[in-house]
Amino acid sequence: MAEVLVVTSGKGGVGKTTSTAALGAALAQTGQSVVVIDFDVGLRNLDLVMGAERRVVYDLINVVQGDANLNQALIKDKRVESLSLLPASQTRDKDALTAEGVERVINELKGRFDWIICDSPAGIERGAYFAMRHADLAVIVTNPEVSSVRDSDRIIGLLDSKTEKAERGETMEKLLLLTRYDPVRAERGDMLKVDDILEILSIPLLGIIPESPEVLKASNLGSPVTLANPLSAPARAYLDAARRLRGETIEMTVPSEKKRLFGNLFGRRAA
């Protein structure tokens, strides 16, 4: 049975799209078939982060409105065979999404993939509403700072009231993915600590992604960090999170970059 997962946060710029790409790729790397859907109609980014921007012909809106079928719109990843992307439209806006259309697309995808990962836009309006609407499971992406935590709390409230699952009277499973975490700064008190955030949001932790230049580097390369540099600290954190999503129990750690012994001594060569 396919699992519909929404990656959401309320606040913008906390790492939803990066996390969608990384988790999607990580799940696909374990052999699962995965589709990632960009719900940020009008401000699409997932195609860039996945390195598929030059391959987009049809998009989510075309499929929602019945102008194209899924086969035409789905883009298969060139690195991992079981990973696909359903891009958003850049020229339209969120009003082009319709309830029936989105429901039809999700139901159709359920027959084809193990995981359907919906990348929610920021905010709590139409796009975010449709992204969470059909989810079985939500990953809340949060940065260790107060505004992000409060917005996440707001989104959790909406997940508990506006989704199909909530309307059926069931509880939506919600997992916290803490991104851009810097253990040193948290210890110094410049950032909220993990325990404080968990206490405020009171949902289980899926993973802690350390702040790392590798994430930006991978985005600019157009590759999920788990594919671009699987041994980097953030990639290992995402790979662990993906295994937890599959039900494995893995000890919660904040991976750090291993210092190479002579890294600092012989890092640079005289030009």
Place this chain on the structure above:
Amino acid sequence: MSQAALQIVPKPADAVSETAAKRRPIRFRGRSFMALVLAPEQPLEEWYAELDGLTAGSPGFFGERPVVLDVSGIKLSPRLLAALLGELDIRKVRIIGVEGCDPKFLDGPNARLAMPVGGRAAGEISAKEAAAASTTSLVIDHPVRSGQSISFQGDVTICGSVASGAEIVAGGSIHVYGALRGRAIAGSAGDGKARIFCRKLDAELLAIDGVYMTTDELDKALRGKPVRAQLDGEILRVHALD
């Protein structure tokens, strides 16, 4: 519901007398609350029967509720209006005002019922909803998230935390078995005896019967502590629970 307190200081006369200087200034407090609007329709005999059916189905529907009578829908005479008010009085409906008629129609003791035009419609209220709201206690088993607002006429108990940006408005007392980080407004219908209790105080705002306090005004030693808040006259006092 919102409440506002305003203070009017009397203008000093040329020579301020001793007593006037000592007397506390007169204080006015604004208060807004919801009134049911009842709009009778003709023929009135049938309308009375329907009303009796409703109150038989949910006794206490009107209770202490303030009711505004809207007579704009019926052809009125002063005698008919007096009869209508009499019938409603027998049914223990507490009319606080009459709107939609010539104020001259209201005479004698009913003259005070004339209402200024205005007010804001607040949507239809079903008998079931109103009856449910008349229970005395509401227990919520999950945390109240940012942006959520819980409004209830009686006491509210939250088994969990109230997030920053969330709001609890209770006619009675508020009990929070968790951290209180949002707003807690108790005694909203004018109950000065209402109290607020919480396991961990980090509230944005505490209010009882319109007297409010923000976190800035709070004794810093109480932050993060289990507390109770209550009114002492016009002063909101917050005490540590242990």
